[in-house]
Amino acid sequence: MKIVTRQVEGQPLTVTIEYPEYTESVRGLVRRIESLDVSFSASADGKQMRISISDVYYLEKVDRKLFLYTKGDVYRIDAPMPEVERITEDSDLVRISRTCIMNTSHLTEIRQLKNSHLEATLDNGEKLIVSRKYLRDIKRRF
């Protein structure tokens, strides 16, 4: 596979895929790129905004409400967790516990604590508890 990148000023980010035959791997590649374009409608301080999936660090359900965490901000989302999981199926977002979905592209380390709980560290220093049950799902993203 040949990768060509070039800067085109004044144009939105455009990905062109050239293929000799539309195979399953091409379909997978398209799905993966499409998943990078997902954004969430979120609110904070009464303002509505769109958050790109790449800016999401993790999502957490607290008291039946879903919150989205970016590098330094917190937003509220009005979608149920299964719906978020469905639209981010081919992305780097993966469930790490019953109440939390993490973006593995911001993951810097996973370690086992002395009490044998698992802890994920993100590149903004935030630490999340990982359920052992979901460790294999994280592994599949790499």
Next chain:
Amino acid sequence: MPIRKILKDTCILAALMILAVFACSIIWSGLTAEITLVLALFVLALLITVVNFLMDEFLSLSIIVSYIVKYFVFSAMVMLFGFIVGWFFPSNFWMAFIYVGIVLVLAFAVDAFRVQRDIGYINDHIHKEDKAS
């Protein structure tokens, strides 16, 4: 990993073979003691699997505490089930603790090893991606 897949597929195939053979035996010769025992084991396995799933889903315990809790819960289930289907009598019910203990020690060892291996795999890939970028 092919060895793990082969072992897993072997277990599934063996279970299917047992169920298929016993299904035919039930039609021809009815429920014998052996068939009843195996079917009871399948029912018990289903109950334990469901409870195990629910505990993993809703309890956030450390690996050791989780296995200790499971040990007592599953022992109680095996004892209760054993009394109902007539495996245990008041004199030998304590054997449930031994059966469950053996299975859980093996499961704990496999689980602990797998967690360490998966953590190593994930961290290796993160470091490789960091170096590449």
